[in-house]
Amino acid sequence: MASFPIDHHSIALDLTKLNLCPKPLPHASDMLPFRLPVVFPRSLRTSSRLLSSLGSNRVDPNGSVLIETTTTPPEPSPDVTGGVQDVYGEDAATEDMPITPWSLSVASGYTLLRDPHHNKGLAFSQRERDAHYLRGLLPPTVISQDLQVKKMMHTLRHYQVPLQRYMAMMDLQETNERLFYKLLIENVEELLPVVYTPTVGEACQKYGSIFLRPQGLFISLKEKGKILEVLRNWPEKNIQVIVVTDGERILGLGDLGCQGMGIPVGKLSLYTALGGVRPSACLPVTIDVGTNNEKLLNDEFYIGLRQRRATGEEYSELMHEFMTAVKQNYGEKVVIQFEDFANHNAFDLLAKYGTTHLVFNDDIQGTASVVLAGLLAALKFVGGSLANHRFLFLGAGEAGTGIAELIALEISKKSQIPLEEARKNIWLVDSKGLIVSSRKESIQHFKKPWAHDHKPIKELVDAVKAIKPTVLIGTSGVGQTFTQEVVETMAELNEKPIILSLSNPTSQSECTAEQAYTWSKGRAIFASGSPFAPVEYEGKTFVPGQANNAYIFPGFGLGLIMSGTIRVHDDMLLAASEALAEQLMEEHYEKGMIFPPFRNIRKISARIAARVAAKAYELGLATRLPQPKELEKCAESSMYSPSYHSYR
Ligand SMILES: NC(=O)C1=CN([C@@H]2O[C@H](COP(=O)(O)OP(=O)(O)OC[C@H]3O[C@@H](n4cnc5c(N)ncnc54)[C@H](OP(=O)(O)O)[C@@H]3O)[C@@H](O)[C@H]2O)C=CC1
Ligand SMILES: CC(=O)C(=O)O
Numbered sequence: 001m002a003s004f005p006i007d008h009h010s011i012a013l014d015l016t017k018l019n020l021c022p023k024p025l026p027h028a029s030d031m032l033p034f035r036l037p038v039v040f041p042r043s044l045r046t047s048s049r050l051l052s053s054l055g056s057n058r059v060d061p062n063g064s065v066l067i068e069t070t071t072t073p074p075e076p077s078p079d080v081t082g083g084v085q086d087v088y089g090e091d092a093a094t095e096d097m098p099i100t101p102w103s104l105s106v107a108s109g110y111t112l113l114r115d116p117h118h119n120k121g122l123a124f125s126q127r128e129r130d131a132h133y134l135r136g137l138l139p140p141t142v143i144s145q146d147l148q149v150k151k152m153m154h155t156l157r158h159y160q161v162p163l164q165r166y167m168a169m170m171d172l173q174e175t176n177e178r179l180f181y182k183l184l185i186e187n188v189e190e191l192l193p194v195v196y197t198p199t200v201g202e203a204c205q206k207y208g209s210i211f212l213r214p215q216g217l218f219i220s221l222k223e224k225g226k227i228l229e230v231l232r233n234w235p236e237k238n239i240q241v242i243v244v245t246d247g248e249r250i251l252g253l254g255d256l257g258c259q260g261m262g263i264p265v266g267k268l269s270l271y272t273a274l275g276g277v278r279p280s281a282c283l284p285v286t287i288d289v290g291t292n293n294e295k296l297l298n299d300e301f302y303i304g305l306r307q308r309r310a311t312g313e314e315y316s317e318l319m320h321e322f323m324t325a326v327k328q329n330y331g332e333k334v335v336i337q338f339e340d341f342a343n344h345n346a347f348d349l350l351a352k353y354g355t356t357h358l359v360f361n362d363d364i365q366g367t368a369s370v371v372l373a374g375l376l377a378a379l380k381f382v383g384g385s386l387a388n389h390r391f392l393f394l395g396a397g398e399a400g401t402g403i404a405e406l407i408a409l410e411i412s413k414k415s416q417i418p419l420e421e422a423r424k425n426i427w428l429v430d431s432k433g434l435i436v437s438s439r440k441e442s443i444q445h446f447k448k449p450w451a452h453d454h455k456p457i458k459e460l461v462d463a464v465k466a467i468k469p470t471v472l473i474g475t476s477g478v479g480q481t482f483t484q485e486v487v488e489t490m491a492e493l494n495e496k497p498i499i500l501s502l503s504n505p506t507s508q509s510e511c512t513a514e515q516a517y518t519w520s521k522g523r524a525i526f527a528s529g530s531p532f533a534p535v536e537y538e539g540k541t542f543v544p545g546q547a548n549n550a551y552i553f554p555g556f557g558l559g560l561i562m563s564g565t566i567r568v569h570d571d572m573l574l575a576a577s578e579a580l581a582e583q584l585m586e587e588h589y590e591k592g593m594i595f596p597p598f599r600n601i602r603k604i605s606a607r608i609a610a611r612v613a614a615k616a617y618e619l620g621l622a623t624r625l626p627q628p629k630e631l632e633k634c635a636e637s638s639m640y641s642p643s644y645h646s647y648r
């Protein structure tokens, strides 16, 4: 048996990923002397003729091509240089002669150690080390995945700087994916603030400086006309969820351009850890049309296009090409989650593609669903129904108007009153003051339904005094805007004021948990977008909830996927809210919580997924037929497990 050089292409072929070989072949381990992990040109990826052209129709359990031949290696030809046959004339090539930069490595297991999907580090057993050519590439000890988790947590806890933890987690994600997810799933409350808000915000701000390895797919104006090709460069083919941003409104940190990539990457790691969607089915995308952030434009480490943002037709055409290419490449049932677009694009994109694609805007819809859930749960403290309450928002953008609309829809449905009527108890303040009818002509379309009759008011505190809300919600992206006077006024007006500071990251929170509890003398029902630690006030411990769309989108997306739904419907958002609110137990209420702890999030997500799927079937939007009988069990059993597999 001998190996022979492959014709003219070099191939790093993972057939399992290409779906040519969905399952490991039986008896593959004793087949072969050679595995060829290779860099594989796209032009050849889709062809099963490839194998025969390589002189092989067999693959090993990892999906590498196995070449088996009894052919005698060719005799060295006369053009041997340096004692090695120069098959491709590379050695003989002069500087001006182009050559193919291919590399071919005989199976050594080295590539396996560097493949994040299959790497197990020190957890490779002795048998696996023999079978997969790893002997000598690892120190002798063999440890369990549990011990690896323990060790990694120990390391992470030693880092004082949150960004170091973030970088260590990203490094792990890129070197040992299963260990990354096991760590995240088993330590979700501790690690969520690392891979998600608030640390991901700082990471995006400094993305260029901390950039080591690219994550996700970058689609810039330079790729115009070639987006389908770019999608095909992504190694995974069975994509079920895409989170896409254009980086213009990253959390409450503004325009971070291409560096917003941290957000789709972070959101998708939650899709897997919290919602159980396979990592290989998740695709993070950043659309780079430039940035208007001068600091980034002048930052030598900035990784994006160094130009001001494209707008108008140029922007729309790129987005349209992307949306069309996604559907063409992945079909109609891929969930496209819009994330952190500025509101002047977000509402239009949702409206434009809502009828042709399975799109979901997390900031508008996911946030609405999570907040509605919190409010339904809070009724336990304050009594009555939502229709009895009066709502005031600071911030009338995506989050603010999205939440307002879903609350109105819920009230309208439950109280059987017209939507316009339900909206009347909901008021919003933007950067210019209370939204009132005299401003109607000059405000953006998404604010118009909230322009009620009232005299203009500039300051939030005056709006609180005039409107007398029972619920105050911050979605302004501006920190410390719920001043002591605002919170005290809420506490004067209400026995149990509901105060939600939703803006992220922590620096942008409208007030802290401590401020909310102290200024309201322990009476506030409080939750925030980014996490705050429990607060002791006059001998009592208050546990603030995290009102973040992370409770909703992973389960929501899973529900869409498992039912094969083709369009998102508002009733699915309401179903998700109810499913989340139901999971508040007496023990949570006793601590003042209106959201269940994240440690049970997989169970919570399965319940949300089941309700969303059930609603999709009810609405006739599901395509996976027949409908599974027990949707919640179906959701649970379909969830990705990060435990290692054992290799033949
Ligand atoms: N907890 C969660 O799950 C989520 C939290 N968020 C957070 O919410 C914040 C806002 O996001 P989003 O709605 O998408 O952003 P938008 O830009 O769409 O909206 C921001 C709104 O805040 C208003 N605003 C800005 N500054 C002030 C101010 N000083 N006083 C009063 N109003 C002000 C703006 O006014 P104007 O219209 O006049 O410019 C605008 O109406 C962000 O920090 C984001 O991180 C968002 C989604 C989910
Ligand atoms: C949580 C989130 O989606 C945001 O702050 O934008």
Ligand SMILES: [Mg+2]
Binding pocket: 251, 339, 340, 362, 363
């Ligand atoms: Mg967001």
